[in-house]
Amino acid sequence: MLSRVFGFGRRSFQSLSEQEILALAISSEEDDARIYRAYADGLAEQFPASAKVFEEMAQEEDGHRAALIELHRERFGERIPLIRREHVRDYYDRKPDWLVRPLGIDKVRGQAEQMEAQAYRFYVEAAKRTSDASTRKLLGDLAAAEKSHETLAQRLGLKHVPQDVQSSEAATERRQFILTMVQPGLAGLMDGSVSTLAPIFAAAFATQDTWQTFLVGLSASVGAGISMGFTEAAHDDGKLSGRGSPIIRGLASGIMTTIGGLGHALPYLIADFWTATTIAVAVVFVELWAIVFIQNRYMETPWLRASLQVVLGGALVLAAGVLIGNA
Template structure:
């Protein structure tokens, strides 16, 4: 672990021979082609046009790898030394595709451009630090190849992802984000914020004990979050509805449910009852308007209508809790 963080055991680039530099370029091309194919596979269902673009880029990496292997065979023979990016100190690194893919189509495109740019800049800097003529030529050729790769990415994007397709993919990405995160998260926030009002404020006015009220709010919030999260994950696997991963939806729903309740439970850590209750009431006001804003922003519900529904419902539940607590 420490060797990966601090670079222990890695070789400086200046210590590599020309054969090792060529071997490093070959392994880098292999890795990049593999990454592009992973992108294409992950995007195939929702973004088929961009998937074709990444398949073409992977094929281009394969062609460059074949040329590099042939050059190595002519200069150094059949045996290619095993040397990869992680073996060289200061060499650029690649993010695993599972770290990039969830970030969305635009992030994946930006990552692809960065991949080509990193390789080009690295080779250009390596040329400056190399005095051997044949090594300088080799590195210069690699830098030019990476520049061509970056230009190719732009050409392929214009070919496979014109403006109307790009807008369509952006709309698809937004829709998937809403179905997977916003919708279940909003449902959880509404449930956690509204449904816990009655037990928390009933306990508060019944006992006038801030600590006991906090415990009631904590248990209600955590319990509701667990229940809502499991229910969301279990009732729909997302395959037919297209709502995405049940795990992601369950986490979004459960976490937001718990946060919705904890928002007005945490103020009761304040020892003074009326101060805690005033702060909790203010938090409830903010929570309800936040729900109305999210409904308007992502669900396209008219703001006044959303505000009326949420505030009215919250006010009724709040009043019920206060009345029950004072009974």
């Protein structure tokens, strides 16, 4: 678990040799081509024209891979080191197509736009780490190719909403805000609100001492906030994923985790047990529905799915805490 969170056993991007950077680029292009073909297969029945676009994008990735392999052959020979995304710390992830099914135009467009942006940032950073002129030129050309792709909205024959530069910049700014602030903050709020329910309410019903319950809630909230903050800041430096400053993300995650836990711990500053518990339960209700609203508003999660994930899950954790406290 710790190795996954902190990247133990994985190489840093800065430590890769030029041969390993080429090998990583080759495997990444191969994976991207497979993903685009999976998108094409998923869209073929209902959106055949759009499926053809993704098939063409897969062929473009094949061309990139072929150029990289030829350069590797010229510089380092036939044997390509086995190095993939999961072997490199802070490297961007790719979501398997089965995790985004059922496929739809908007969903795959968003995924593919993110893929192109991440590939562009990778080639820019990789070019900075190479001294060979031919390698730098190829990586720079591939970065330019990713950057100069027509927007997927246009390529898919859809209306491109941001018509002018100002609107496009606003859309980019909003996307960056979601990646840097909303996603880690929402993850923290969910963790703080849900994970602290069981210990706080178990302590409350086990002791019926509001001050002791508050201390349990305070320690659980602060501890969870520190853990979530460090985890968010440590597992991704944001350079390749484009998620922004790790410090800002860590603070957003840590602070919102602490707030999520303190929300239903603070009522236990009230001396009367049942009054404090009633208010705490009401606060939990508001917290969980606020999370559902944020998921729907910023992450575009359907109301029903968000409600089942958050409200039902939170209710089960709350019930577990009460049952354990009364045991």
